Amino acid sequence: MARTSGPETREKLIRAAEELFAARGVDGAQLRDVVALAGQANPSAVQYHFGSRAGLLDAVMAGRQARTRQVLAPLLDAAGDDLKELVAALVTAEASELRTDRGRRCLRISAQLSHESGIRTRTPHPTLDGTVYWHLIERMADRLAASGLPEPLLLERLDLALTVVGAALADRARQYLDGAEPLTGEALFLADLVETTTALLRAAQPRSV
Structure with a gap:
């Protein structure tokens, strides 16, 4: 060898x-x-x-983040403060991983780690601290706070929305890797993902229970 x-x-x-x-x-x-x-x-x-296994996993995710950062950084610079624009920047950057088998595998891995980001405590995972991805999360959180959403509900809702995006893209990646035929074309799928995620984030605050 x-x-x-x-x-x-x-x-x-x-x-x-x-x-x-x-x-x-x-x-x-x-x-x-x-x-x-x-x-x-x-x-x-x-x-x-x-x-360790955790160190290897961090290295896998660091490579994935480096690739998506190249796409996300200019999108975030161009995005305004509108929540839908921020969601669109996120989805577009994450969807760039659908282009290669390597990226598709990493999307499937990321979906398994969605609740380890640190969103619920506003304490980023070390691999996210200071990244453009975390800056995007903070901007989305600011927009939700400006709408009057209480902090605990805001953080749960944001965590849920990002989990939905991750799961949707991971499933799309699985279909591509398996050679399955998706129900919709990719452009429609991504546009709908932006719309549904934005709607989730903008949902009216429930009455006190």
Whole structure:
């Protein structure tokens, strides 16, 4: 087997993790299978390069965030304060991962981690802290606060909306990976996702119960 450098081995492990985490689940995939798929002989390769399963997962998500950041940053700069514009920026950036099998796998992984973002406590996960994605979340939260939505309901609703977006895109990604025929064309699917997510966020505040 040809020798590879540290960065090359790390990249092989990340690619293998993307494939197995997407197919078997973040908790279901075995690290030994990741190591084997990456073509590594050392069974402790993940621990050596990433420290733990969590470290490997963070590396997978860091790569995914780097790709979507390139799309999201200019969209966010151009977006106004309208909530629908912010939702459209989010959906467009996230949907850019549908273009490749790698991105599709990462969408399936992200959907499993939606409640680990830190939205409910306004404390971002370390991989999101200071990112353009978190800045977008803060801007969306500001718009909801301006509408008079109480903080606890605001945070729950925002977390739910982002979970819906993640789940919808992950399911679309699954269909593409499986070669299934979606019910709607992609343009209509994304436009409807923007509309329904915006409607969820703008829903009237329930009466006190």
